[in-house]
Amino acid sequence: xxxxxxxxxxxxxxxxxxxxxxxxxxxxxxxxxxxxxxxxxxxxxxxxxxxxxxxxxxxxxxxxxxxxxxxxxxxxxxxxxxxxxxxxxxxxxxxxxxxxxxxxxxxxxxxxxxxxxxxxxxxxxxxxxxxxxxxxxxxxxxxxxxxxxxxxxxxxxxxxxxxxxxxxxxxxxxxxxxxxxxxxxxxxxxxxxxxxxxxxxxxxxxxxxxxxxxxxxxxxxxxxxxxxxxxxxxxxxxxxxxxxxxxxxxxxxxxxxxxxxxxxxxxxxxxxxxxxxxxxxxxxxxxxxxxxxxxxxxxxxxxxxxxxxxx
Amino acid sequence: xxxxxxxxxxxxxxxxxxxxxxxxxxxxxxxxxxxxxxxxxxxxxxxxxxxxxxxxxxxxxxxxxxxxxxxxxxxxxxxxxxxxxxxxxxxxxxxxxxxxxxxxxxxxxxxxxxxxxxxxxxxxxxxxxxxxxxxxxxxxxxxxxxxxxxxxxxxxxxxxxxxxxxxxxxxxxxxxxxxxxxxxxxxxxxxxxxxxxxxxxxxxxxxxxxxxxxxxxxxxxxxxxxxxxxxxxxxxxxxxxxxxxxxxxxxxxxxxxxxxxxxxxxxxxxxxxxxxxxxxxxxxxxxxxxxxxxxxxxxxxxxxxxxxxxxxxxxxxxxxxxxxxxxxxxxxxxxxxxxxxxxxxxxxxxxxxxxxxxxxxxxxxxxxxxxxxxxxxxxxxxxxxxxxxxxxxxxxxxxxxxxxxxxxxxxxxxxxxxxxxxxxxxxxxxxxxxxxxxxxxxxxxxxxxxxxxxxxxxxxxxxxxxxxxxxxxxxxxxxxxxxxxxxxxxxxxxxxxxxxxxxxxxxxxxxxxxxxxxxxxxxxxxxxxxxxxxxxxx
Numbered sequence: 001x002x003x004x005x006x007x008x009x010x011x012x013x014x015x016x017x018x019x020x021x022x023x024x025x026x027x028x029x030x031x032x033x034x035x036x037x038x039x040x041x042x043x044x045x046x047x048x049x050x051x052x053x054x055x056x057x058x059x060x061x062x063x064x065x066x067x068x069x070x071x072x073x074x075x076x077x078x079x080x081x082x083x084x085x086x087x088x089x090x091x092x093x094x095x096x097x098x099x100x101x102x103x104x105x106x107x108x109x110x111x112x113x114x115x116x117x118x119x120x121x122x123x124x125x126x127x128x129x130x131x132x133x134x135x136x137x138x139x140x141x142x143x144x145x146x147x148x149x150x151x152x153x154x155x156x157x158x159x160x161x162x163x164x165x166x167x168x169x170x171x172x173x174x175x176x177x178x179x180x181x182x183x184x185x186x187x188x189x190x191x192x193x194x195x196x197x198x199x200x201x202x203x204x205x206x207x208x209x210x211x212x213x214x215x216x217x218x219x220x221x222x223x224x225x226x227x228x229x230x231x232x233x234x235x236x237x238x239x240x241x242x243x244x245x246x247x248x249x250x251x252x253x254x255x256x257x258x259x260x261x262x263x264x265x266x267x268x269x270x271x272x273x274x275x276x277x278x279x280x281x282x283x284x285x286x287x288x289x290x291x292x293x294x295x296x297x298x299x300x301x302x303x304x305x306x307x308x309x310x311x
Numbered sequence: 312x313x314x315x316x317x318x319x320x321x322x323x324x325x326x327x328x329x330x331x332x333x334x335x336x337x338x339x340x341x342x343x344x345x346x347x348x349x350x351x352x353x354x355x356x357x358x359x360x361x362x363x364x365x366x367x368x369x370x371x372x373x374x375x376x377x378x379x380x381x382x383x384x385x386x387x388x389x390x391x392x393x394x395x396x397x398x399x400x401x402x403x404x405x406x407x408x409x410x411x412x413x414x415x416x417x418x419x420x421x422x423x424x425x426x427x428x429x430x431x432x433x434x435x436x437x438x439x440x441x442x443x444x445x446x447x448x449x450x451x452x453x454x455x456x457x458x459x460x461x462x463x464x465x466x467x468x469x470x471x472x473x474x475x476x477x478x479x480x481x482x483x484x485x486x487x488x489x490x491x492x493x494x495x496x497x498x499x500x501x502x503x504x505x506x507x508x509x510x511x512x513x514x515x516x517x518x519x520x521x522x523x524x525x526x527x528x529x530x531x532x533x534x535x536x537x538x539x540x541x542x543x544x545x546x547x548x549x550x551x552x553x554x555x556x557x558x559x560x561x562x563x564x565x566x567x568x569x570x571x572x573x574x575x576x577x578x579x580x581x582x583x584x585x586x587x588x589x590x591x592x593x594x595x596x597x598x599x600x601x602x603x604x605x606x607x608x609x610x611x612x613x614x615x616x617x618x619x620x621x622x623x624x625x626x627x628x629x630x631x632x633x634x635x636x637x638x639x640x641x642x643x644x645x646x647x648x649x650x651x652x653x654x655x656x657x658x659x660x661x662x663x664x665x666x667x668x669x670x671x672x673x674x675x676x677x678x679x680x681x682x683x684x685x686x687x688x689x690x691x692x693x694x695x696x697x698x699x700x701x702x703x704x705x706x707x708x709x710x711x712x713x714x715x716x717x718x719x720x721x722x723x724x725x726x727x728x729x730x731x732x733x734x735x736x737x738x739x740x741x742x743x744x745x746x747x748x749x750x751x752x753x754x755x756x757x758x759x760x761x762x763x764x765x766x767x768x769x770x771x772x773x774x775x776x777x778x779x780x781x782x783x784x785x786x787x788x789x790x791x792x793x794x795x796x797x798x799x800x801x802x803x804x805x806x807x808x809x810x811x812x813x814x815x816x817x818x819x820x821x822x823x824x825x826x827x828x829x830x831x832x833x834x835x836x837x838x839x840x841x842x843x844x845x846x847x848x849x
Contacts, residue, residue, distance in 0.1 A: 067705075067712035072632075072639045095640060096705050169721065251694050256705055256720050273551065274571040 032304045042296025049290055053109040060102035061087045065258045071097045076271070079278050092278035094267050100278060103264055104286045110260040111290065114171065115241035118178035122240075123233045125179065126186025128218075131225060133187070134194035135217045145191065148184040156181040157246060164252035174253050178240050189232045193225040227305035234298035238291045245287055261287040335540040337830075337842055340553045340565040344546035345524070346429070348507050348515060349498035350469035351422050354430045356745075359467075360839035361544070364526055366469030366509035369396055369415065369450075370462050374835045374844075376589065376656065376749025378462055382410065382470060382510065383450075388792050391457045392440075396450040396465070402533045404472045405514045412444035417473035417482060420489035425498060434767075435467035442484040457790040459797055463748045471496075475508040512537045512843045521546060526842065537843035544842075557581060557825055564826035566840050570642035570698070576825050585823045586834020587646060587653050590745040591754065592697055594631075594690070594707060594815040595774030596624055597738040606738035608689030608721075617686055618738070618774075624812035626676035630714040631707060632668040637818055640702050644823060648816035650805050651744070651754035656836070658751025658801030663809060665816070673714040685715025691737030696725040698820055704741045707817070732773050743820065744771060749836055751801040755785050759808045776813040780804075 033039055052059065062069050062085075069085075074097035077089050083099070091100035133144035151159075163177040197203065198221065206216045245262025247253035249269075254260045259267065261283045268280025345358045350366040352358065371381035380386075383396040402410040419439060422432045438458045443451040452461060473482060479491035501507045507515040512534065513526035526542040545562060547553040550569040557565045558579045568576055568583065576583055596618040597606050606616045617623045633647035646653060647665035654661055677685060688711065692704035701722045708718035721737070722728075732740055746753040761777040762769035768782070769775075784804035791797040808814070822838045831846050 067709040067718065070709050072635055072706050072709060075639045095702055096709065097639075165724070165727065168723065168727075251722075251724060256694075256701055256722050257708060270569065271571050273554070273575050275574075276571075 029304055033300055036300065038296055039300040042293050042300060045289060045293035046297055049108060049293060050112065052105055053112050056102075056105040056109045060099075060105045062099040062102040064098045064103040064106050067257060073097065076276055076279070078276075091282045092276075094264070094279045095271070098259075100264075100282055103259060104261070104283050107259055107261040107264050107283060108286055108290065110171065110254060110258070111241045111244060111262070111287070114174055114178065114244045114260070115237045115294075118175045118182065118240045118244075119233055119237045121175070122179045122182035122236070123186050123229065126183035127190045127222065127225070127229055129183070130187035130190035131194045131217055131222045134191040134198060135213070135221055137198075141191075144187065148187050151181075151184040152188070156243060160243060160247055161250065161252060164247060169253060169255045171254055171258075174244055174247065177247075178243060181243070182236060182240065185232060185236060186229065189228055190222075190225050193228050194221055197221055197224045231298060231302040231305055234294060234301055238294040238298065241287070241294070242291055261290075335538070336543065337539040337541070337564070337845060338543045338545065338562040339840060339842060339845075340547045340556050340562040341544050341840060342546075342550075342553065342566045343548060344521065344544075347498050348501040348518060349425065349496075350471060350501075350509070351418070351425045351432055352428055352498045354432050354434065354467075354747075356838060359837075360841060361524070362469045363511065363839065363841055364513040364542070364843065365507055365511045365515055366471060367511050368466050368469055369398075370466035372463075372466050372749065372837070374586070374833050376836045378466055381466070382415075383465065386462055386465075388459075389451075391792065392454045394452045394454070394458075394461045396452065398448040398450060399533065400448055402510050403531055404475065404508050404510055405529050405531070406472065406475055406508045407531075408472060408474050409447075410470070410472075410510050411447040412450040413447070413478070413482060414470050414473045415450055416442050416444060416484050416489075417476065417478045417492075418468065418470045420482070420484060420492050421471065421476070421495045422468060423488075424492070424495045427498075432468045435464040437767075438464060439484075440486060457792055459792045459794075460748065460752070460789070463750070467747065469509065469511075472508045475506065513542060516541065538847055539842060539845070542842040554825075560827075563830060564824065564832070564840075564845065566824060567698075568823055568825040570644045570823070573642065573644075573823075580828060581825050582828055582831075583823055583825045584832055584834050585644060585821045587836065588745065588820045588822045588838050589652060589656060589747075589749050589836050590697070590743050590820040590838070591648055591651050592645075592700075592703065592741065592743045592817045592820060593648075593651075593758070594627070594739060594741050594817065595758075595772075595776075596627070596815070597735065597774055598777070598813075599735070599775040600777075607736055608687075608691075608738045610687035611684075612682070612686045616738075617680070617682060620680045621812055622676045622680040623682065624815070626673040626680070626714065627711060627716065628666045628812055628815045629669040629673040629676070630710050630716070631666070631815070631817065632710055633665050633818060634668065636703055636706050640699055640706050641818065641821075644821045645698070645818040646821060648818050650809050650816060651758060651814070652746055652749075652751055653819045656746075656749050656751070658798055658805060660802045660806065663806065670710075670714050677715055682715070685717060687717045687719075688739055689719050689721050689737065691728060691732060691740035692720060692722045693725040693728040693742065694722040696728070697743045700741065700743075703817065707741065735773065735775075740773070741817075745838070747837070751805055752785060752788055752797075755781065755801065755804055755808065756789075759813045760785055774814060776808075778808060778811055778813060781808045781811075781813070 071084060074083055074093050075095045077093045079090060079092040081089050083089055089099050093099055129144060133141045159181045160177045164173060167173045206220050248260050248262030249266040254263055264283035265280045271279050343357045345361040346353045350362040367382050369381055369383035370378050372378050382399055384399040386394060386396045389395050398412055404410060419436050422436050425431055438454050438461060439452055440455050441453045476496050477493040479493045481491035483490040502518050504515040512529055512532045514529045516527040517525040524544040528537060528540050547556055553565050554568055554572050556562045573583060598618050637645045637647055649663040649665040652659050690704055690708050692700055694701035704720045704722060708720045711718040744754060744758055756768055757771040759772060759776050759781055760768040761782050762772055781804050784800050788797045788800035822834060824832055
């Protein structure tokens with residue numbers, strides 16, 4: 001593999017797939033991504049969900065988190081019934097008189113927010129620790145990796161449950177718990193690719209130039225470990241959303257007056273046997289669509305970013 | 312033709328013989344399993360219900376918690392501080408020994424010695440100063456002062472056999488530690504059917520923790536023999552599987568079918584009965600008067616405790632639409648409450664009606680109290696303790712928010728909730744209270760009497776409400792032997808507390824049972840499921 005001079009190493013410079021003359025790497029990657037129709041579906045769904053989640057306060061007929069707008073006399077209405085306030089409950093209401101459509105839009109917002117933010121933090125923290133450990137090697141690396149092993153040997157849901165049982169409910173608390181249970185994945189992933197990259201000539205060259213350690217680790221080593229990280233992070237967003245939904249379903253997690261998708265499903269679960277299917281089915285469908293869309297995108301990214309699979 | 316008719320007749324006779332033999336087993340799916348067979352281990356509903364099958368008490372209470380003679384055939388107050396119990400002659404323990412006053416003394420003596428008890432029965436023996444047994448069937452109990460609740464207390468704990476438990480010949484009651492107690496049995500010893508010796512209508516046959524508990528009819532029972540030869544209790548703690556077990560015929564009867572499954576159960580051709588319970592669901596407001604006390608979770612009051620103002624408490628009571636909660640959240644299976652116990656229990660008044668829903672009046676009162684724009688509040692609530700507790704809390708929060716008190720709900724599993732509540736982390740919380748004794752003094756002492764550890768007042772008064780008149784009336788009632796007089800005092804105490812809005816009652820839980828069409832059960836106020844009260848046929 002030919003290497004550019006160390007001083008002009010950008011993230012793209014050492015990419016395994018090299019850009020052909022006259023065609024930018026991003027474009028090549030994009031066109032590679034959209035090679036399959038499923039990738040279109042995944043990306044399209046994801047964009048759609050993001051747009052409705054962000055626009056929820058403007059498009060939802062009701063603010064489901066404002067208790068003054070709810071009326072339990074409108075509780076458990078079937079889809080299509082009219083509200084006392086005049087609008088129609090297209091997806092019905094739950095037992096608190098919450099419009100399910102609004103609740104799903106807002107819930108989606110919370111679920112995506114929790115998923116993305118916790119992933120960003122976990123990824124930043126985990127990747128920094130992982131790449132630093134790999135570069136340092138020796139005892140530091142062994143120690144960090146044993147901590148990672150220890151953490152990965154516990155089921156994530158178990159740790160998160162215990163933490164939240166102690167801390168109580170709250171979106172901030174859920175995010176912190178998710179960061180704590182997820183950083184280890186990134187540390188492990190980054191360390192793997194950093195170990196390979198560490199032995200390469202460009203790192204050696206950077207060392208010969210007596211560049212500061214932190215510069216080598218974060219400017220040279222880390223950018224070259226990004227592709228697998230992006231893939232893991234994308235899939236982990238879906239994982240984080242599912243984890244948050246599970247926690248809320250189990251009665252820890254977000255506050256009951258600000259339900260996420262998981263909590264909405266739990267609320268409706270009590271009524272499943274009694275035929276009030278809409279309370280948990282529609283949030284369930286929304287959750288499945290969100291996770292499937294993210295996973296489709298993540299899978300395709302993996303194919304595109306993996307040098308071994310390309311050509 | 313003749314032959315065939317005979318055959319038919321024979322067949323019918325056979326069928327008649329065969330069917331009852333099968334039907335004499337009763338399988339019950341219970342919502343929570345007893346934590347021990349030991350009748351003195353844990354003073355909690357499911358244990359107390361099981362206890363009544365095997366170990367009996369001196370005084371029984373009926374479905375409406377009215378006391379009637381049990382192992383004691385009669386009792387009377389000899390003077391202000393002496394109660395005399397005449398025991399029932401001819402009662403035998405399941406191991407064949409006679410039941411005598413010695414067994415009662417032994418049981419009272421053993422209660423404080425039970426190890427690791429999560430909640431013991433000393434609450435029912437604390438009033439006893441001395442016990443004498445002038446003859447084997449007479450028990451004389453002395454108390455420090457007038458103690459009208461003694462017969463009720465005697466209905467709370469079960470009697471175990473002194474002989475089978477290894478009591479010494481010199482057994483003698485002494486307050487603070489009896490003489491000649493020997494080595495009392497450990498709680499786990501009772502898991503052995505040979506050691507679980509009681510006088511009850513059933514005997515323990517088999518016990519596998521978490522799976523099944525089988526009882527066998529005690530054929531030497533002194534009272535009316537129960538219909539079922541064997542009874543099997545199966546703990547099925549999740550509501551869904553419990554309903555499924557009943558619908559599929561795995562069990563004949565279940566406790567607490569969830570309200571939302573009533574339609575499904577009725578459609579499956581099963582019966583549901585409901586009975587008002589002695590459990591009140593209420594909201595307590597922090598009324599601690601400490602000068603530095605910052606009510607946690609309250610914002611927008613400039614550091615003042617808004618609940619010290621009666622107008623605020625009244626406004627909050629008026630803001631709640633109890634009928635809507637009962638109708639929409641409880642599916643009609645509850646009763647709006649105006650005081651701490653439902654009529655007709657002892658100490659209740661017919662004319663104490665639930666507060667009328669009046670959001671406009673509530674807003675006006677808040678404005679008068681100096682909160683025209685309301686304030687912010689966090690309402691604590693358990694999410695797995697009472698029927699639909701978390702949903703009720705949300706509905707209450709919704710109603711508070713409508714009159715301007717912006718309310719959030721902090722709900723959690725019961726164990727976390729109760730430990731946080733006991734540390735006063737909630738300035739407003741939703742909880743419930745079931746009055747074991749089924750009379751008003753129990754509820755008042757627990758919920759609205761001023762906290763005072765010595766007489767055990769205000770144990771559960773975590774709103775720290777304090778009203779001298781309520782305390783005085785209650786204290787007077789607790790030392791009044793005359794029933795009529797005592798009831799009047801308790802009615803008055805309840806009225807004073809309710810009119811001062813010391814606590815906000817929401818509703819009384821209604822306990823449902825579901826079972827096959829071929830059996831019947833009369834709902835009990837104490838929520839117990841008693842197999843010997845389950846009768847065949849309509």
